[in-house]
Amino acid sequence: MDSNKFNYETNGYLVVPDASLDIEVLNYINASITSILSDSRKGFPYLCFSNYGDKNKLQRITQVHMITEIYSLIKNSSIGKIASEITNSKCIRIWGSQLYIKPSSNDLSTIVGVHNEHKEMPYFEDGILTVWIPLSDVCKNNGTLNYISQSHTENNEVYLRANNTDLNKEIFDSIEQKRIVSVNIGVGGLSFHHHKLLHYSDVNKSESTRMAIAVGLMTDKVKVNTNNNDYGYNEIINSQFYCPVIYGEFN
Numbered sequence: 269m270d271s272n273k274f275n276y277e278t279n280g281y282l283v284v285p286d287a288s289l290d291i292e293v294l295n296y297i298n299a300s301i302t303s304i305l306s307d308s309r310k311g312f313p314y315l316c317f318s319n320y321g322d323k324n325k326l327q328r329i330t331q332v333h334m335i336t337e338i339y340s341l342i343k344n345s346s347i348g349k350i351a352s353e354i355t356n357s358k359c360i361r362i363w364g365s366q367l368y369i370k371p372s373s374n375d376l377s378t379i380v381g382v383h384n385e386h387k388e389m390p391y392f393e394d395g396i397l398t399v400w401i402p403l404s405d406v407c408k409n410n411g412t413l414n415y416i417s418q419s420h421t422e423n424n425e426v427y428l429r430a431n432n433t434d435l436n437k438e439i440f441d442s443i444e445q446k447r448i449v450s451v452n453i454g455v456g457g458l459s460f461h462h463h464k465l466l467h468y469s470d471v472n473k474s475e476s477t478r479m480a481i482a483v484g485l486m487t488d489k490v491k492v493n494t495n496n497n498d499y500g501y502n503e504i505i506n507s508q509f510y511c512p513v514i515y516g517e518f519n
């Protein structure tokens with residue numbers, strides 16, 4: 269079996285230090301995010317802003333893959349090809365995306381608590397994964413993403429009771445430290461994770477803001493459960509406009 273696929277299936281994540289992302293574009297987005305967002309806000313009213321501009325809080329903007337520069341960055345990289353290989357899928361589409369802006373701060377409201385996408389978005393029962401694209405170099409010091417290796421194969425219900433605004437001490441005390449993997453990559457790198465893998469990000473102790481784009485991907489094995497809250501996704505899941513193809517053909 270291909271080693272990327274093996275690692276992804278075994279550990280629940282795959283760190284890719286170079287996925288042919290255009291570094292000039294990444295640097296441009298990192299430096300110009302304020303103007304990119306204000307231009308896009310006018311043309312695309314579906315962007316959803318949370319805590320935007322609040323320097324003491326984690327800020328999130330959803331559906332940023334609808335911004336031309338960001339969509340092209342994703343589409344012109346090897347993200348789709350790698351995602352298709354590790355999930356054995358002929359087609360990869362985007363179902364959603366979120367820009368995380370983590371200011372330099374010790375405030376606990378800037379962390380992302382332990383969670384997985386399966387719990388956050390139970391409408392997607394199976395066949396989805398996330399690719400995390402930092403807009404600058406990331407390491408433990410600036411609040412990078414941390415994975416709890418192999419947690420996608422365990423029953424995580426007990427861990428997921430706490431809300432998303434603390435690092436969930438209960439989980440921490442019960443997890444062996446050696447299972448925690450911090451994503452340490454330079455700009456141009458990225459990382460894939462399984463929708464059931466537990467992950468979190470800590471405070472950013474560096475001087476500069478840390479930004480990253482999380483993109484939700486759908487494989488050709490996507491399975492939805494319409495009994496769960498779909499947050500409006502059921503209406504757009506087959507739309508090529510909202511859920512564009514980045515690899516292969518969707519029919």
Ligand SMILES: O=C(O)CCC(=O)C(=O)O
Pocket residue numbers: 368370380398399400412413467468469480481482483
């Ligand atoms: O960037 C972060 O801090 C969190 C990202 C995340 O939760 C994800 O990529 O699924």
Ligand SMILES: [Fe+2]
Pocket residue numbers: 383384385467482
């Ligand atoms: Fe997440």
